[in-house]
Amino acid sequence: MTMLLKVENIQTYIGQFHILQGVSLEVQPGRVTVILGRNGAGKTTTLRSIMGLTPAQQGKILFGEEEIQGLAPHVIAQKGIGYVPEDQGIFRDLTVEENIRLSMRRNDEGTQERLAFVLELFPDLKIAWKRKGGNLSGGQKQMLSIARAFVNDNRLLLIDEPSKGLAPIVVEKVMESILELKKRTTIVLVEQNFLMASGVGDDVFILDDGHTVYRGGMSDVKTDDDLKRKYLGIAI
Amino acid sequence: MSLTLNLLLNGVALGALIFLIAVGLSLIFGLMGVMNFAHGAIFIWGAYVGWAVFGATGSFWLGALAGTVAGLIIGFLMERFFIRPFYSNHIGQILLTLGLMIVLIEALKLLFGPNILGFDKPESLTGVITVLDDPFPIYRLFLIGIGLLVLLCTHYLLTRTKTGMIIRAGVQDPEMVQALGINVRRVFSWVFAAGAALAAFGGVMSGPSFGSIHPELGMLNQLNAFIVIVIGGIGNHVGAALGALLVGIMQTFMGYYVPDVALAVNVALMALVLIVRPQGIFGARR
Numbered sequence: 001m002t003m004l005l006k007v008e009n010i011q012t013y014i015g016q017f018h019i020l021q022g023v024s025l026e027v028q029p030g031r032v033t034v035i036l037g038r039n040g041a042g043k044t045t046t047l048r049s050i051m052g053l054t055p056a057q058q059g060k061i062l063f064g065e066e067e068i069q070g071l072a073p074h075v076i077a078q079k080g081i082g083y084v085p086e087d088q089g090i091f092r093d094l095t096v097e098e099n100i101r102l103s104m105r106r107n108d109e110g111t112q113e114r115l116a117f118v119l120e121l122f123p124d125l126k127i128a129w130k131r132k133g134g135n136l137s138g139g140q141k142q143m144l145s146i147a148r149a150f151v152n153d154n155r156l157l158l159i160d161e162p163s164k165g166l167a168p169i170v171v172e173k174v175m176e177s178i179l180e181l182k183k184r185t186t187i188v189l190v191e192q193n194f195l196m197a198s199g200v201g202d203d204v205f206i207l208d209d210g211h212t213v214y215r216g217g218m219s220d221v222k223t224d225d226d227l228k229r230k231y232l233g234i235a236i
Numbered sequence: 237m238s239l240t241l242n243l244l245l246n247g248v249a250l251g252a253l254i255f256l257i258a259v260g261l262s263l264i265f266g267l268m269g270v271m272n273f274a275h276g277a278i279f280i281w282g283a284y285v286g287w288a289v290f291g292a293t294g295s296f297w298l299g300a301l302a303g304t305v306a307g308l309i310i311g312f313l314m315e316r317f318f319i320r321p322f323y324s325n326h327i328g329q330i331l332l333t334l335g336l337m338i339v340l341i342e343a344l345k346l347l348f349g350p351n352i353l354g355f356d357k358p359e360s361l362t363g364v365i366t367v368l369d370d371p372f373p374i375y376r377l378f379l380i381g382i383g384l385l386v387l388l389c390t391h392y393l394l395t396r397t398k399t400g401m402i403i404r405a406g407v408q409d410p411e412m413v414q415a416l417g418i419n420v421r422r423v424f425s426w427v428f429a430a431g432a433a434l435a436a437f438g439g440v441m442s443g444p445s446f447g448s449i450h451p452e453l454g455m456l457n458q459l460n461a462f463i464v465i466v467i468g469g470i471g472n473h474v475g476a477a478l479g480a481l482l483v484g485i486m487q488t489f490m491g492y493y494v495p496d497v498a499l500a501v502n503v504a505l506m507a508l509v510l511i512v513r514p515q516g517i518f519g520a521r522r
Contacts, residue, residue, distance in 0.1 A: 051415055053411060053414075053415060072414070072419070072421075073411070073414040073415050074414045074415075074416075074417050074418055074419045074420070077414070077415055077416060077417035078417045083415045083416075085412065085415070089409060089411075089412035089415070091404070091405040091408050091409060091412070092408060093404055093408060094401060094404060094405055098401050099405075101398070101401065102398070102401045102402065102405055102413075102416065102418075103416045103417075105417050148416070152417070
């Protein structure tokens with residue numbers, strides 16, 4: 001099967017630290033691929049390397065058939081990759097409307113349809129339309145960040161820890177929205193919250209100390225207590 | 237017109253001039269994190285080019301246009317060939333822009349000589365107008381109008397256009413702007429060039445206001461601009477306007493009553509703002 005994204009043995013440094021020492025992933029179109037691992041395993045750096053924000057020094061990243069490592073982040077984004085960072089990356093002095101309009105690369109029918117879809121999915125954003133990003137709650141910021149990434153015709157969304165710092169009820173809402181988005185696009189999800197990840201994920205890659213140490217289906221991980229204990233620190 | 241009102245109007249006019257140099261510096265620092273010590277040199281280059289073209293053609297407006305274009309070109313070339321490799325190196329930026337300032341000012345001295353040059357007002361803006369039964373120079377009122385116009389245009393650009401949205405977002409988080417598919421570096425280049433053009437335009441406008449120009453004026457105005465952006469908040473055009481007004485008014489009043497401490501009072505005001513509100517009056521915490 002043709003992969004939408006293929007990461008081949010990437011090596012990434014932050015300053016003098018060798019963070020990714022051989023990360024490989026394959027992402028199939030139309031599925032949710034979850035990257036799991038303990039704190040400091042290299043999950044966020046993997047997403048940042050794919051986006052070109054912390055470029056990989058070695059290895060290969062293929063988006064469709066095209067090599068994208070070494071390209072500038074804005075060029076990578078224009079190729080159809082949306083990014084929802086761990087800190088949501090909301091522009092606090094811009095309103096919800098401005099945050100969304102800023103991210104819209106086109107203003108065609110498709111974009112308008114996707115905008116209507118996300119506003120339907122996150123009605124809170126419609127209510128807070130003229131409110132500044134800095135005045136939103138944590139959950140609203142997360143919704144806005146996801147909406148901003150989805151509103152373009154992106155073939156792939158990279159979502160980093162969407163449940164982080166959110167109340168359980170909001171996490172549930174975010175999870176439901178990811179399940180809705182999954183019907184329309186491909187998602188790579190970094191998540192510490194295994195319960196949430198297991199509810200939405202199809203494929204799993206586990207990172208440990210900058211290496212890919214496991215690849216498989218979510219159903220296998222759910223039933224493999226040793227794996228969860230060893231790499232995810234989940235007490236059974 | 238009372239003396240106080242006269243000083244106040246003069247202070248506002250000086251504030252309008254300082255705003256022209258400070259607003260570009262503020263956006264360049266806020267968006268790109270570049271502390272441009274050569275900004276004042278661009279200001280004075282604008283003044284000299286404007287003076288030369290005004291002298292050669294007899295048209296002040298052509299002089300203003302030429303000075304502004306000179307600033308745009310210097311700013312564009314400076315960003316493209318010197319600043320760009322130093323974006324993440326702040327010490328390098330300071331040394332580089334200080335060096336560029338010296339080179340630009342020495343080049344001016346080489347071309348025009350180190351002496352003070354007289355800069356006349358354009359005929360259409362010479363003379364006085366009656367404000368509350370007292371005369372007030374038309375040129376100073378014109379400066380207030382120009383400052384207001386530039387503030388309104390900047391405000392419109394920043395709050396009503398997509399480019400403005402990109403600049404405001406870029407001041408907060410340039411990395412995220414890139415991740416949305418926007419070439420923020422290109423925007424950086426244009427903001428740098430536009431900021432330089434505004435400073436150069438301010439240089440041309442300052443000439444007739446002071447009646448003369450000399451190469452060292454650049455450094456003096458740069459210092460005022462630094463004070464203004466610290467007071468108003470880095471990267472905020474309304475803050476730059478308010479800071480410029482405060483500095484202009486303070487400098488005019490102190491210059492009249494206690495001239496020896498005029499500059500010291502502005503520096504003290506900056507220190508006070510830094511203690512009470514380090515991000516400036518309109519600045520956001522970083």
